[in-house]
Amino acid sequence: MQDFKTLFEEIGGTETIEKLVEAFYPRVYADPVLSPLFEGDIEDIKRKQKMFLTQFLGGPPLYSQEFGPPAMKQRHLPFEITPLRAQRWLACMKEAFHETGLEQNPASVLFYDRLIQVAAIMVNSPE
Numbered sequence: 001m002q003d004f005k006t007l008f009e010e011i012g013g014t015e016t017i018e019k020l021v022e023a024f025y026p027r028v029y030a031d032p033v034l035s036p037l038f039e040g041d042i043e044d045i046k047r048k049q050k051m052f053l054t055q056f057l058g059g060p061p062l063y064s065q066e067f068g069p070p071a072m073k074q075r076h077l078p079f080e081i082t083p084l085r086a087q088r089w090l091a092c093m094k095e096a097f098h099e100t101g102l103e104q105n106p107a108s109v110l111f112y113d114r115l116i117q118v119a120a121i122m123v124n125s126p127e
């Protein structure tokens, strides 16, 4: 019997993802550097992000079931993502980790490292 868990399970599954995403987007929409990019419905993006992060951490492939291949770099091309915006996105996420208590979980270090990597890939414009 194997006893390793996915990162999704390690961090507490759906309940943790829900809390994290709920804590994250109000910060993004309130951030003067990020908010000009977010013109869509906050509930819609929250739903997509919950599905994406579930899959990203090794949980069920909810995002792909509805939207197809993640292709995140490509989906972000319409938005001007500068190094500063990537930094602000990650800062909002760090605060959300703190607010939800996720940062107390040792697995959150791996999770955050993966977000740093993906955020860097999303950068598509100079400052």
Ligand code: HEM
Residues within 6 Å of the ligand: 034, 037, 038, 039, 040, 041, 045, 048, 049, 052, 056, 067, 072, 075, 076, 079, 081, 085, 086, 087, 089, 115, 118, 119, 120, 122, 123
């Ligand atoms: C680096 C800074 C980032 C910026 C500035 C940014 C910005 C955005 C914007 C403006 C949208 C569209 C929102 C809308 O529909 O109104 C979006 C969508 C999305 N972003 Fe990001 N993003 C960043 C990084 C990331 C990262 C690191 C991830 C995943 C780990 C991610 C996952 C998503 C997902 C899942 C969507 C929804 C895609 C869809 O429409 O199906 N983003 N992002």
